[in-house]
Amino acid sequence: MADSTPATSYDVVIIGGGPGGYNAAIRAGQLGLKVACVDKGIDGGGTLGGTCLNVGCMPSKALLHASEFYDAAANHFAELGIEVGQPKLNLTQMMAQKAVSVAQLTKGIEFLFKKNKVDWLKGKGRITGPGQVEVTGPDGAVTQVAAKDIVIATGSLPSGLPGVDVDNKRIVDSTGALSLPEVPKSLVVIGAGIIGLELGSVWRRLGAQVTVIEFLDRISPGMDAEVAKTFQRSLTKQGMTFKLSSKVTGAKASKTGVKLTVEPVGGGAAETVEADYVLLAIGRRPYTDGLGLESVGITPDKRGFIETDHWKTSAKGVWAIGDVTHGPMLAHKAEDEAVACIEAIAGKAGHVNYGIIPSVVYTSPEVAWVGKTEEELKAEGRAYKTGKFPFTANSRAKINHETEGFVKVLADATTDEVLGAHLIGPSVSEMVGEYCVAMEFRAASEDVARTCHPHPTRSEALRQAAMGVEGWTMQA
């Protein structure tokens, strides 16, 4: 009977239910469009939310939060006058609480879909032609839906590295590293990017010896170099070991561990590095496997990205947002694009300010930044002024024994417009948004400097750094 019903017709069908896809679906529902979101769940797991909610941002933050407390209990409570003895790790419970939170969040999206009249088509989506999407359900049943507009929001997958085969037993990707069955005695992280450093931090806090191997001569490419240097020093102090300018050319996994072959990038003798577990975190690649792009004439570029012009692909009525397109692979970038793309489809003026997409590393200390780095401004030949304020001079940070890091503000030498803000320190992930707003409104550093900030808070450092641009920092 179902076979004979004509294909359901939608205004918009979104393929992918991650931060790009689910936000697009909600916005479409808000604007009164008839919308469906196709998602099978990560690895067919049947939950919405994509990588971010299921195996990315959210579970990693759950472990970062919990492990930070563990670390504090083990190493810092005593100095505050709290004696708990050596805390005992219950990894099973830590993983369970993570799973509960994640489940609540994915259910939350289901609720938001209902609230905004979004149809969730459970299954894998494939474009079969202009305005045609085929959905293969978990039971193998295939249905066809028609759509005036199709939005591709299929996200990304961890990139592989030749010679290092991820088995998610001993050699794991970011997904596997969220669910290790035990705390490794030793963990090697390949790639000193955000994911590697966050997950490396989790296991280091829980007791692992962590070594990070990075191809480049610095950690966290894209981060302001001064911040990156401070960041590396801090992580090293915590016990993380770095092997920079090194490449992993082979990995041999056994039942009990992994033997890696590591060579200096500049040439030289290879060495063998052994570890209980290896986390491969060298980046992510766009996920368009089996998406049927060829049916509408879309050819991804060499690195697999879908080219877009204001989220329009080369195929009429097909749009793309998030990690499958160029730009930073960040949930909030996808979310912004989702809103703008749907508004464009609805005939509104969707807009994304790509110059003001913040980046955050949720380690301890945290690192957060928005806008241009000093290196970028120098390359552009733009005259800029710098204001800097250390958390050692911030009263709240001092009281909390969290004085690592600083705030650095970069502003145009002539107009004083804020061009970038670079934060490393306690809770800076929650503070960078202030500079996002300031920059969106093209504020001058003086605007921040002349805005009242609550005392005592770490956010005062934002203001003091802004004052520093014009040389009137008052508390340092």
Add this chain to the structure above:
Amino acid sequence: MADIMTPALGESVTEATVAKWTKKAGDAVRKDEILVELETDKVSLEVAAPSDGVLAEINAEEGATVEPGAVLGKISEGAAAAAPAAKPAPEPAKAEAKAPEPKAEAPKPAPAPAAKAAAAPIAAPSAQRVAAENNLDVAKIVGTGKDGRITKGDALAALEARGAAPPPAPAPAGPREVHEREERVRMTRLRQTIARRLKEAQNSAAMLTTFNEVDMSAVMALRNQYKDVFEKTHGVKLGFMSFFVRAVTHALKMVPEVNAEIDGQDIIYKNHYDISVAVGTERGLVTPVVRDADTMTLAGVEKAIGALGKKARDGQLALEDLQGGTFTISNGGVYGSLMSTPILNAPQSGILGMHKIQERPMAIGGQVVIRPMMYLALSYDHRVVDGQGAVTFLVHVKEAIEEPQRLLLDL
């Protein structure tokens, strides 16, 4: 939204007064329609609409002082209030019954955007500080921030556009009290400009004056002999001015530094001879320019001076008529002056003063004879003109007037 900008006002003219708006905010305007009249130091200018639309706001009210590039007002484009004129007339027979209809069809003059644009702009805290400290009118700053907000950069740019911050007025202890039998009258813009420019010339040039006298007998005889036929032929009276213009251009070619000007550390020699001729008007003295005077016939010079004088008296001089002179001739003689030291017309380096023709006993060939004499004065900038050059120049003018046939022979 299109800005109505204050146009370039010409060399050495840095500001203008808004004299009159011909439209008010909310009026429909068409491209090139005259919207506002400006008065500068010397002339009146008309500013036309840059595009069709509705006059959304007036930023510079009548009486306001504006600088080149300043925004006078704004036109919200596309608000096609100007359209009704283009509507074809309804058929005559139905005209009466249908009369209101074309009006109803005409697009509305979109009052909403105009009203929005007129609302006070939002300025960032830093921009407010810059404006407050420098007496900038926030309402006159064009905002480039989100939704037209004024950023610190906008305020700084406006400050720079206004020019090196206005000297924080060395507060002249307020205007002095006006006593009985006194009257306080505001200087006209022209008067203010004359005052300022004369003082500027005195402050910058190393100015001094050399004198000579000229026997006008020959020129007067020539004029008496030919004035009727000259006027009949050329339709213009033969005056003395043309002889002096001719004599001066000739002398300038011999002493080029008198036709030069100082620019920083350089001297600019000008190989064109554009003579500013001082003309008295009701509003004050103006100096329109006779261009390429060296290439003109005497009749041509007389015609040119006549035309410029008429324009000056009628207040019709355009800015171009006043700009670019390389040397000035001033004739105080028309008012009876016997001798004076004229002040340079900066940045020129020389000015010739003509004076009253007065019969005086002269010693000529051992005899005392009565001759119609005129004192000549040449004020010059000693920075660029040496005494020798100045005297040579003036003697050459004298000789050409005393023996006008020299002009004929190019001597």
